[in-house]
Amino acid sequence: MTADLLAHFPPGAEPRPAQRRLLEALGAAIEEEHAAEGPRIFTVEAPPGVGKSHLALTLARWSGDAYLLTSQKLLQDQYEREFGDAVQLVKGRENYVCERYPVSARVTTTHGLCRRRGAPMCQCPYARAKQAALNGPIFCTNTAYFLTLRQWQHEHLRPRHVLVVDEAHNLEAQLVRVFTVAFAPDQMREWFGGPLPRFGGADDYRMLFEDHVSRLRMELTLIDDRLASLRPPGLIDDDYFLAYPLSASEQALLGQRDLLESALTRLQFFLDAEHTEWVVRYPSEIDATLELVPLTVSAMAPALLWDAAELVVLSTAFMGRPEAIAGYFGLEPAAVRAFTSESPFSVEQRLIKYQPVGTLSKATLSELEPDLFDAVAAILSAHPTEKGLIHAASYAAARRLLADLAARGPALYHRVLFVESSEAKGRALEQHRTASAPTVLLSPSLREGVDLPDDFLRFQIITKVPYPDLGDPWTAARQERDPRWYALETAKALVQTYGRSCRHAHDHGVTYVLDAQFARFLQRYRPLLPAWFREAAEPAVRAAKARRS
Numbered sequence: 001m002t003a004d005l006l007a008h009f010p011p012g013a014e015p016r017p018a019q020r021r022l023l024e025a026l027g028a029a030i031e032e033e034h035a036a037e038g039p040r041i042f043t044v045e046a047p048p049g050v051g052k053s054h055l056a057l058t059l060a061r062w063s064g065d066a067y068l069l070t071s072q073k074l075l076q077d078q079y080e081r082e083f084g085d086a087v088q089l090v091k092g093r094e095n096y097v098c099e100r101y102p103v104s105a106r107v108t109t110t111h112g113l114c115r116r117r118g119a120p121m122c123q124c125p126y127a128r129a130k131q132a133a134l135n136g137p138i139f140c141t142n143t144a145y146f147l148t149l150r151q152w153q154h155e156h157l158r159p160r161h162v163l164v165v166d167e168a169h170n171l172e173a174q175l176v177r178v179f180t181v182a183f184a185p186d187q188m189r190e191w192f193g194g195p196l197p198r199f200g201g202a203d204d205y206r207m208l209f210e211d212h213v214s215r216l217r218m219e220l221t222l223i224d225d226r227l228a229s230l231r232p233p234g235l236i237d238d239d240y241f242l243a244y245p246l247s248a249s250e251q252a253l254l255g256q257r258d259l260l261e262s263a264l265t266r267l268q269f270f271l272d273a274e275h276t277e278w279v280v281r282y283p284s285e286i287d288a289t290l291e292l293v294p295l296t297v298s299a300m301a302p303a304l305l306w307d308a309a310e311l312v313v314l315s316t317a318f319m320g321r322p323e324a325i326a327g328y329f330g331l332e333p334a335a336v337r338a339f340t341s342e343s344p345f346s347v348e349q350r351l352i353k354y355q356p357v358g359t360l361s362k363a364t365l366s367e368l369e370p371d372l373f374d375a376v377a378a379i380l381s382a383h384p385t386e387k388g389l390i391h392a393a394s395y396a397a398a399r400r401l402l403a404d405l406a407a408r409g410p411a412l413y414h415r416v417l418f419v420e421s422s423e424a425k426g427r428a429l430e431q432h433r434t435a436s437a438p439t440v441l442l443s444p445s446l447r448e449g450v451d452l453p454d455d456f457l458r459f460q461i462i463t464k465v466p467y468p469d470l471g472d473p474w475t476a477a478r479q480e481r482d483p484r485w486y487a488l489e490t491a492k493a494l495v496q497t498y499g500r501s502c503r504h505a506h507d508h509g510v511t512y513v514l515d516a517q518f519a520r521f522l523q524r525y526r527p528l529l530p531a532w533f534r535e536a537a538e539p540a541v542r543a544a545k546a547r548r549s
């Protein structure tokens with residue numbers, strides 16, 4: 001028997017052929033394995049254009065009892081726009097405004113009046129959204145918030161029938177972030193009297209922090225006492241209580257309290273998790289943040305994710321073989337089953353042009369950058385009236401390219417919108433979309449989560465194969481433990497970047513690749529890469545070889 005998933009396809013939409021095939025295969029597998037013991041994990045790998053959000057919603061609607069997680073709040077908004085009442089959406093409390101303050105004050109529920117000790121609760125937009133999600137058939141939120149609720153806020157999120165994780169290629173990194181202990185420079189000054197020492201290993205920090213934990217707990221109690229002393233006297237009546245605004249001192253103390261409590265919770269987890277391997281990330285700059293990062297999350301994933309539902313569906317464009325996923329997330333390989341789809345777009349709509357300037361690495365960079373910049377300038381000139389996107393290797397590399405383009409004259413330079421930080425992304429994208437000029441975005445952080453269909457992106461340039469930075473101690477440790485993990489992360493980044501070029505059936509966009517590492521990577525890790533990527537990449541490499549010979 002087959003679970004009839006198609007009957008639950010979102011109303012008003014017609015399933016595309018690729019969606020139909022995937023839903024039929026998933027429906028058959030659901031029934032086949034219905035009696036299986038332990039967690040059941042399905043991975044659904046489908047390239048851009050297949051319509052993964054419709055697949056996710058179909059599964060959630062079929063189950064009638066689902067968690068539906070997106071990787072970013074932007075995608076969560078997309079679910080809200082596209083599916084409206086079908087999902088019960090909730091975000092972190094900082095996204096809602098406390099209704100006890102005038103709207104113009106824009107005080108979020110993080111600093112709502114009920115945060116005062118002993119305060120009565122009322123029903124604000126946050127409380128209402130959360131309750132609706134808890135009671136509703138499809139609890140839709142972003143993955144980070146869901147993991148925080150489960151791990152740190154001890155919310156009772158009862159097991160559901162289905163858990164769907166969208167954009168799941170980032171799941172390991174998101175889990176790692178949940179457990180990372182971080183002390184920013186101002187927190188070190190506040191809680192430890194100055195920068196923490198630089199030790200080589202996590203065990204040294206364990207000894208150091210064991211001495212500090214009880215003192216920090218006392219600090220938390222002192223903040224609570226100060227908050228109690230600032231509480232206006234005589235607030236007996238609930239309505240009066242909730243009409244009495246928090247003073248600036250109370251707000252500041254509440255902020256400190258939240259930060260310290262959150263740091264202590266993670267610190268205690270670190271101290272208790274002696275059998276987990278931890279990596280120290282503490283850059284050499286003076287004002288650096290100290291982070292203690294778990295090397296893997298295979299021990300933590302089961303309680304956080306696999307126990308949340310009978311069936312877990314991890315959906316994305318590409319995330320790797322089932323046995324690799326099982327290894328990273330503490331699963332038996334037999335528990336993971338993969339479903340894949342080809343691209344619905346012809347290769348002509350999503351061409352790759354491989355124009356190598358040389359093998360880019362730290363050692364060759366200064367020698368090759370002039371050629372790289374020439375190649376970028378030539379591509380910009382070849383697309384004088386079209387909008388595009390340049391993927392830089394880093395912010396520093398992007399700045400060097402920008403300076404080079406500026407030196408070539410205003411025509412090229414004025415087209416470029418440099419996205420100087422991940423916070424600046426939203427503004428730059430808006431500027432790009434609204435500008436009538438053929439603007440070109442330049443950034444190392446637009447490889448994923450960016451939808452630039454049609455004339456918003458007719459060409460993009462991958463200046464360097466996106467190998468994760470081995471200068472980061474966590475990445476280096478993870479690579480040393482498992483070189484194939486490193487290759488898979490590179491493949492995922494490459495595939496995500498390529499996925500920006502063509503977004504729907506009538507779209508088209510060309511991807512230029514300028515780093516000679518591309519051909520080597522393709523040859524060496526061919527079995528890792530999805531077929532729909534190879535069918536554009538391999539002809540591009542062959543064409544480049546033919547041009548050279």
Ligand code: SF4
Pocket residue numbers: 097098099100108109110111112113114115121122123124125126127242
């Ligand atoms: S006081 Fe009421 S409206 Fe304000 S955050 Fe608390 S529950 Fe929400």
